[in-house]
Amino acid sequence: MDQTVALTRKDFQSDQEVRWCPGCGDYSILAAVQFLLPELGVDPDETVFISGIGCAARFPYYMNTYGMHSIHGRAPAIATGVAVARPDLDVWVVSGDGDALSIGGNHLIHALRRNVNLTILLFNNQIYGLTKGQYSPTSEVGKVTKSTPFGSIDQPFNPVSLALGAEATFVARTHDMDRKHMMEMFKRANEHRGASLVEVYQNCNVFNDGAFTPITGKDNRDNMLINLVHGEPIIFGADGQLCVVLNEFGEASVATTSEVDAGAILVHDESRPDPSVAFSLSRMSSGPSSPTPMGVFRSVSRPDYGSQVDQQILDAQSKGAADVNALLRNAATWTVEAS
Amino acid sequence: MSDQVSTLPVEQLDSVVIRFAGDSGDGMQLTGDRFASASAMFGNDLATLPNFPAEIRAPQGTLPGVSAFQIQISDWDISTPGDAPDVLVAMNPAALKSNLGDVVSGGAVLINTDTFTDRNLEKAGYAASPLTDGTLDGFRTFKIPMTQLTKDATAPLGVKPRDAERSKNFFALGVVSWMYSRPVEPTEEWVKAKFAGKELVIDANLAAFRAGYAFGETAELFDHVYEVRPASLPPGQYRNVTGNTALALGLLAASYRAKLPLLLATYPITPASDILHELSKDKRFGVRTVQAEDEIAAAGIALGAAFGGHLGVTTTSGPGVALKSETISLALSLELPMVIVDVQRGGPSTGLPTKTEQSDLFLALYGRHGEAPLPVVAAYSATQCFDAAIEACRIALKYRTPVILLSDGYLANGSEPWLIPDVEKLPDISVSFATEPNGTDDDGEPVFLPFLRDPETLARPWAVPGTKGLAHRVGGLEKADKTGNVSYDPLNHELMTELRAAKVAGIGSDIAPVSVDGPAEAKTLAIGWGSTWGAVKEACRRMNLAGRPIAHAHLTHLSPFADNLGEVLARYDTVIVPELNLGQLAHVLRGEFLVDAKSVTKVQGLPFTAGELVQRFTEIMEEA
Ligand code: SF4
Numbered sequence: 001m002d003q004t005v006a007l008t009r010k011d012f013q014s015d016q017e018v019r020w021c022p023g024c025g026d027y028s029i030l031a032a033v034q035f036l037l038p039e040l041g042v043d044p045d046e047t048v049f050i051s052g053i054g055c056a057a058r059f060p061y062y063m064n065t066y067g068m069h070s071i072h073g074r075a076p077a078i079a080t081g082v083a084v085a086r087p088d089l090d091v092w093v094v095s096g097d098g099d100a101l102s103i104g105g106n107h108l109i110h111a112l113r114r115n116v117n118l119t120i121l122l123f124n125n126q127i128y129g130l131t132k133g134q135y136s137p138t139s140e141v142g143k144v145t146k147s148t149p150f151g152s153i154d155q156p157f158n159p160v161s162l163a164l165g166a167e168a169t170f171v172a173r174t175h176d177m178d179r180k181h182m183m184e185m186f187k188r189a190n191e192h193r194g195a196s197l198v199e200v201y202q203n204c205n206v207f208n209d210g211a212f213t214p215i216t217g218k219d220n221r222d223n224m225l226i227n228l229v230h231g232e233p234i235i236f237g238a239d240g241q242l243c244v245v246l247n248e249f250g251e252a253s254v255a256t257t258s259e260v261d262a263g264a265i266l267v268h269d270e271s272r273p274d275p276s277v278a279f280s281l282s283r284m285s286s287g288p289s290s291p292t293p294m295g296v297f298r299s300v301s302r303p304d305y306g307s308q309v310d311q312q313i314l315d316a317q318s319k320g321a322a323d324v325n326a327l328l329r330n331a332a333t334w335t336v337e338a339s
Numbered sequence: 340m341s342d343q344v345s346t347l348p349v350e351q352l353d354s355v356v357i358r359f360a361g362d363s364g365d366g367m368q369l370t371g372d373r374f375a376s377a378s379a380m381f382g383n384d385l386a387t388l389p390n391f392p393a394e395i396r397a398p399q400g401t402l403p404g405v406s407a408f409q410i411q412i413s414d415w416d417i418s419t420p421g422d423a424p425d426v427l428v429a430m431n432p433a434a435l436k437s438n439l440g441d442v443v444s445g446g447a448v449l450i451n452t453d454t455f456t457d458r459n460l461e462k463a464g465y466a467a468s469p470l471t472d473g474t475l476d477g478f479r480t481f482k483i484p485m486t487q488l489t490k491d492a493t494a495p496l497g498v499k500p501r502d503a504e505r506s507k508n509f510f511a512l513g514v515v516s517w518m519y520s521r522p523v524e525p526t527e528e529w530v531k532a533k534f535a536g537k538e539l540v541i542d543a544n545l546a547a548f549r550a551g552y553a554f555g556e557t558a559e560l561f562d563h564v565y566e567v568r569p570a571s572l573p574p575g576q577y578r579n580v581t582g583n584t585a586l587a588l589g590l591l592a593a594s595y596r597a598k599l600p601l602l603l604a605t606y607p608i609t610p611a612s613d614i615l616h617e618l619s620k621d622k623r624f625g626v627r628t629v630q631a632e633d634e635i636a637a638a639g640i641a642l643g644a645a646f647g648g649h650l651g652v653t654t655t656s657g658p659g660v661a662l663k664s665e666t667i668s669l670a671l672s673l674e675l676p677m678v679i680v681d682v683q684r685g686g687p688s689t690g691l692p693t694k695t696e697q698s699d700l701f702l703a704l705y706g707r708h709g710e711a712p713l714p715v716v717a718a719y720s721a722t723q724c725f726d727a728a729i730e731a732c733r734i735a736l737k738y739r740t741p742v743i744l745l746s747d748g749y750l751a752n753g754s755e756p757w758l759i760p761d762v763e764k765l766p767d768i769s770v771s772f773a774t775e776p777n778g779t780d781d782d783g784e785p786v787f788l789p790f791l792r793d794p795e796t797l798a799r800p801w802a803v804p805g806t807k808g809l810a811h812r813v814g815g816l817e818k819a820d821k822t823g824n825v826s827y828d829p830l831n832h833e834l835m836t837e838l839r840a841a842k843v844a845g846i847g848s849d850i851a852p853v854s855v856d857g858p859a860e861a862k863t864l865a866i867g868w869g870s871t872w873g874a875v876k877e878a879c880r881r882m883n884l885a886g887r888p889i890a891h892a893h894l895t896h897l898s899p900f901a902d903n904l905g906e907v908l909a910r911y912d913t914v915i916v917p918e919l920n921l922g923q924l925a926h927v928l929r930g931e932f933l934v935d936a937k938s939v940t941k942v943q944g945l946p947f948t949a950g951e952l953v954q955r956f957t958e959i960m961e962e963a
Contacts, residue, residue, distance in 0.1 A: 014812065016824060048804045050643070053815075060812050061825060066804035068646060069814030070639070071669050077636035081643020081651065082804070084627055085602050089647070089804050107639070110632035309627055316623035324595045324762045327621065328588055331578040332525060333759070334380050338574035 007038040014064045025176035025202035026055060029123060030062055032182040033092075040187065047090045050079040052099040055130050055204070056123040059094040073104025076111035076120065080305070083117050087306040090190070093120040097138040098128050101157050105137075108197075109166035114305040115194040121186070122159055122199045127208035140287040145207075159199045160282035160297055164275045170196035171278070172296045175225075176203055177216045181294065188296055194304040201288065212288045226254075228281070228295030233265040242291065244281070252280040254291050270299045346556075348563040349520065354413030355567055356421030357515060359508075360438045361430030361451075363397050363406040366508035370428075371408025372754075373512055377525045379579040379756050382569025383412040386721075386873060388420035388946065389752045393609070393692045400454075400462040405437045412519070414568040418720070418873030420753065422948035426518075428511050430454065430485070432463035439474070447479045449514060451507065453486035481560050485510045485551075492550035493543045502539075506547035513551020520566045523552065573758055580757040582721035582750030583610070586680065587617035589728025590652055591624055592762050596729065597736055598769045599650040604629040604640035606659060609692040610748040611682035614654045634659040638666035638679070645675045646813075648772060648803030650732060654680040657699045658688070660706065660743070667741050668707045671839065673813045674790070674799045676735035676742075680728075683747040685944045694944025695748035697869050698920040703743040704898055704927065710836045712843045714738070715898040717745040719872035722757040724750055727895065733768040734850075738842060739798045745897070747919075749946045750870045773800035773809060778821070787811055789823040796849075797842035847899040853907045857890030858883060863960055864911040866936075868894040868924055871917055871947055878952035889956060897924070900931070908934045913963045915939055915956055917947060 012034045020026045037047070047065040051057035053072035060067030066089075070078050075093045083091045093111075100108045100122050111118060127145070128134040134147040138159065143152040163171045170192040174185040182200065189196035201212045215224035222238040234244035235257055243257045243265045252266065272278065278298040285292035357374070361367045368389055378385050388409040397404030411421035426447045429435035431454040442448060455470055469475060470482060489510045493503040509530075516523060527545060534540040555561060580588075594601035603626065605615045619628040627644070631637035637653045645651035653663065660667075660681045670677045683699045685691025703715045714734045718727035724746055731744040776785035777800060787809040790799050802809040811823065819826035820834055855864065857879060867875045872893050879891040892907060894900065908914055908928065914936045916925035922938035929936050939955045941947055 016812075045807050045810050046805050047810075048646075061814065063812075064810060066810050067812035067814075068673070069812065069816065070642075071665050071815055074635060074639045074666065077631065077639030078643040078646070080629070080636070081602065081604065081640035081645075082647045083643075084629060084640070085600070085644035085647035085649040085651075086804065106632055107636050110636065309629075313622045313625055313627070317625075320623065322623040322625070324592060324624065327591070327624070328759050328762065329576065329578065331580070332376055332380055332529075333576050333578045334382065335576050336382065336569075336572050336574050339571065 007044070009034045009038060012037045012044055012064050014062050016061050018062050019058065020055060021206050023205040024055070025125065025204070026059070026123065028176045028179060029121070029182065029200055029202060030059065032179045033186060034063070035179070036183045036186050039183075040190065042090055046088070047092070048082055049092045049094060050075045050082065051094045052104055053130070054096040054099045056094050056096040056202075057099060073099055073102070074107060075099070076104060076107040076118065079118050080111055080114070080116045084306045084309055087117065087310060091118050093118050095120065095122050096129075097122065097124045097126060097136045097159070101137040101159060101162070109162070112163055112166040112168040112195045112197060115169055115302050117193060117304040117306050118195050119186070119190045120195065120197045122197060123202040124159060124199050125202045125204035125208055126211050127204050129204045129207055133207040156287070158282055158286060159197070161279060163197045164279045164282060164298060168197055168298065169194045169300050169302050170296070171298045172197070173199045173201070173294050175201035175212060175216045175294065185296070188299070192299060194302060215288045215292050224291050226284070226291050226293040228268045228270070228293050228297065230268055230270045230296065233262070233267050235265060236291065244284070246277070246280065250276055250280055252277070252284050254284070270296045272298075273300060347561065349566050350563050352565050352567050353415060354411055354417060354421070355426065355519065355565065356409065356411045356424045357426040357428070358407055358409040358424035358438060358441070359428045359511065360405055360407040360434035361508070362399055362433065363392055363394070363404050364399060365406070365430045366505070367406045367408050367430070370508045370512045371410055373526050373529060374515060374521070375410050375754055376529065376579055377516065377521045378410070378412045379577070380525045381522055383567055384415065384417050384570035384572060385410055385412045385755060386417055386420040387754045388749065390945070391693055400431060400433055400459045402433045402437050402463060405434050407434070407438060412567050414570050416570060416572065418876045419949055422950040426515070428515060430507070430511065432459045432465055432469070435469060436463045436465060442478060444477055445479065447481065448475060449481045449483060449511070451485035451511070452482045453484045483514065483554070483560070488550060488554060489547045492546045496539065496542050496546060498539060498543045503543060506543045509544045509547040510551035510554075513548040514555050517552045517555030518561065518564055520564055523548070572756065575758045577756045577758055579754050580722060581613070581752055581754045582718065582724040582746055583613035583682070583752070584617055585722055585757065586718065586724035586728050586746060587614045589725035590614075590678070590732065591618065591621055591626060592725070592765060593729045593732035593768060594626070594650045595624070595762055596765050596768050597650055597732060599648070599736070600625045600627065601652065602627040602629070602641065602644035602649045603652045603654065604631050604637040604644070605654045606631050606634045606637045608634075608656045608659050610684055610751045611654045611656050611680065613751065614680065614682075634662035635666060638663035641677055642666055642670050642675060645670070645677050646804070648801070650678075650736070651676070652678045652680065654682070656682050656684050656692075657686045657702060660699060660702055664706050665708070667713070668709060668711050669815050670741040671707070671711050671713055672815055674739045674839070675801070676739050678731045678735050678742050678744055680744045680746065682751045683745060685942070691944040693748065695870065695946060696919050696942060696944060697747060697871070698923070698942065699745065700868075700897060700920065700923040700927075703745055710840065712840050712898065713740055714742045714843055714846055715745065715896070716742060717869040717895060717897055718750055719869055719893055719895065721750050721753050721755050725757070725760070729765060729768065730895070733766070734846060736768060736770045737798065738796055738846060739801055740843065745869055747870050770801065772806065773802040774806060776808065788821045789813060790818055791821045792838065797838060797845060844899050847902040850896045850901050852901045852903040853892050853894065855890045855892045855907060858888045861888040861890040862911060863889045863913040863915065863956070863963070864892060864908070865889055865915045865917060865956060866892045866894065866908070866928070867917050868897060871919065874947040874949050874952055875917055877949035878956060881949060881953050882956060887957065887960065889960070894924070905932050908932050913937065913960065915959055917952055919946065
């Protein structure tokens with residue numbers, strides 16, 4: 001693609017009709033990505049979207065890039081193959097809470113710990129949409145769904161906590177009601193070399209409508225969303241009346257700004273090598289009912305998997321020529337003479 | 340020492356079968372392997388059969404803990420590790436107990452008598468000592484206190500008695516090397532290289548080996564030595580190779596001849612892991628190896644690499660194929676090349692992980708959801724694993740399809756001399772990626788149609804990410820013919836299903852036709868596949884020599900079959916199908932060709948011996 005002609009959102013839209021339910025949060029996430037990519041100046045021909053199964057997984061069909069809609073839970077593994085084989089490509093994974101955390105949990109944690117150069121978007125709607133409304137591994141305890149008529153008894157995963165525990169080098173959270181914030185998080189994630197995970201609170205208006213309204217609703221946001229800004233004290237609320245402090249155990253909690261020492265307010269540092277504080281922040285909310293941090297929890301640098309694979313190859317190649325015939329003969333050999 | 344010439348008379352043999360057996364901690368695999376190497380260097384033809392427990396260290400001294408290595412060496416072109424040992428080396432009572440029954444009558448039995456303590460006899464289930472109770476009547480028995488002699492030989496070096504014991508397998512190797520006039524240099528060189536930096540270990544092993552060799556010469560237990568002359572093999576450069584190594588090298592050679600980088604993604608599993616071990620060393624060839632988090636991920640990573648334009652391979656055994664099944668179906672639906680290697684073992688479930696079996700044929704042919712035919716290639720000997728790997732890659736790349744390559748535990752660990760090929764003379768299996776749009780849309784604009792097929796092969800174009808202007812999406816949902824867009828159209832689904840099947844079926848004319856060995860007058864055909872090749876070949880040779888005409892065909896392609904298979908089967912009155920399962924190929928042949936195939940089966944975790952095939956073929960022929 002000719003880089004002198006600036007691309008627009010249209011250049012990243014495929015000719016396929018988008019088939020999510022009207023009003024689904026997925027639309028706004030798709031729009032955020034399609035607005036962002038031209039801004040990043042990426043080449044659609046060098047961009048790959050890989051997905052698994054679920055509503056979110058239809059995403060690649062709508063992107064005018066290379067893409068694969070694969071099988072349930074396996075997108076991080078398949079994307080690992082693409083990224084290791086082709087470190088030159090920009091590889092995105094689009095997944096949902098069932099896909100990434102239930103059937104594909106193993107692949108997700110291993111992609112994160114290996115630090116494969118992937119931008120992983122986890123659309124968390126706390127429900128199974130495509131199979132029509134069963135509870136998911138992020139559904140809250142007590143959730144009544146088709147498969148839990150007496151309420152779910154499963155302890156949910158907190159995706160950010162999980163990613164931090166899996167040695168992720170970049171973890172962020174955003175939500176589908178704020179395109180600007182989504183774009184900022186996706187940009188940061190995509191610029192990060194290594195595995196980056198962005199949890200996106202996404203409204204499934206058919207099976208779990210309003211799940212995040214208590215925190216993302218226009219009237220609630222100010223007091224319920226804790227905006228994490230690197231290097232800044234964590235203060236929130238319409239008038240900055242609330243803040244985050246750590247107790248003697250390193251656990252984060254909400255305090256009233258006027259009641260604490262300015263020096264006691266936690267200054268957000270996404271680059272801390274130790275993930276403990278980021279983890280404490282991730283524990284502040286369980287389920288979208290209390291003040292919930294949004295933004296980049298952790299962004300640290302560690303060599304990515306594909307680069308290290310390539311480096312081992314380069315190191316080996318620098319030690320001598322690669323001669324297949326010589327390799328086949330690299331053993332005790334003997335010669336039978338023609339008689 | 341090498342020029343030390345025995346003063347005893349030399350008896351010429353055309354072949355001999357030797358089995359080394361001991362506790363799994365006794366180093367019997369290494370001993371057998373060294374004997375094989377020395378024999379190969381000497382110029383014999385040979386075939387080996389390692390047989391070891393699944394446990395890394397099974398309880399010491401017990402019957403389940405016995406590890407054995409059988410080798411046949413010969414002065415002619417053999418195809419099996421031999422039916423029954425002429426010589427058994429038994430390092431403890433359990434090894435004697437579990438192996439003596441296989442030894443030919445009058446065979447030689449070399450026993451390490453130091454291990455025949457009451458406790459070990461009891462562990463092996465001997466009520467009385469077999470050394471004295473007549474158990475060994477009818478065998479030529481050589482009772483040697485190998486542990487003590489090893490300690491004596493290594494004591495002057497300052498080796499502690501406990502450490503010295505570990506060298507006793509080299510003592511045994513020395514004795515047998517002397518008996519069979521083996522050259523000593525290859526073993527001595529190997530010891531020095533293997534234990535480089537551990538001088539005491541080198542010295543102890545060499546001292547034990549030499550002491551064993553000298554023991555044979557001086558102990559007056561033996562009245563003559565044997566010699567098996569070099570075999571007259573085709574000229575060229577040789578090495579000894581196991582099936583797993585040959586297979587790994589075949590994948591690498593395929594990558595070279597395809598001009599595509601190789602990516603192997605795999606999860607450790609017996610008996611396939613050695614393929615990963617070999618290829619993970621070969622990074623300078625641009626080989627990428629990923630030890631994945633599980634079998635499913637391994638398949639996914641290989642498929643992702645294929646999407647990215649690499650030669651994507653995953654290696655496993657039966658349980659792993661079951662886990663990869665969904666991904667294989669995806670590869671089939673996406674029509675991307677991928678090779679899945681199944682080194683079969685005894686199943687179902689964990690089954691017999693270290694033993695051989697051919698019971699994954701149905702799994703390979705049918706183990707997927709939906710209408711999902713794919714090509715299946717089977718290796719038939721340790722060295723032929725090399726060629727089979729290249730063939731599997733060739734088909735995968737040319738037809739953009741997952742291919743299952745079947746090997747098994749017997750091929751994987753068995754070794755034989757290999758006439759090393761020149762890679763430059765191997766077939767060119769390169770394919771070209773799509774680089775240009777291949778169609779036009781309704782407005783006459785050029786577009787890329789990812790499912791517009793090659794009219795001859797029915798393969799679709801392979802456009803890798805990064806190719807300008809060919810951005811496209813593929814997915815597991817049914818794809819519209821040509822455009823590849825999601826389609827739920829009933830007739831399109833039927834068309835695509837038929838096209839995928841026709842593509843695979845068409846490969847039948849692009850593979851070697853089935854060839855038959857044997858006399859023209861034969862009315863009986865033994866038709867096998869995979870690792871039974873050596874035993875079936877040898878059984879047929881013996882039967883033809885004995886005046887019982889029988890022909891032998893061996894299938895290298897199980898799906899699709901070569902186009903001439905039906906015609907070959909129709910030429911014979913009796914068709915016998917020997918296989919290490921309960922009759923899977925026989926079932927397929929019956930279904931596909933309406934032939935009254937007779938099954939000869941075995942599921943003991945061990946290969947057929949030629950002798951048992953002769954017997955069972957003869958029974959069938961006499962009934963017919
Ligand atoms: S079911 Fe829910 S998540 Fe799926 S498309 Fe509809 S609204 Fe969106």
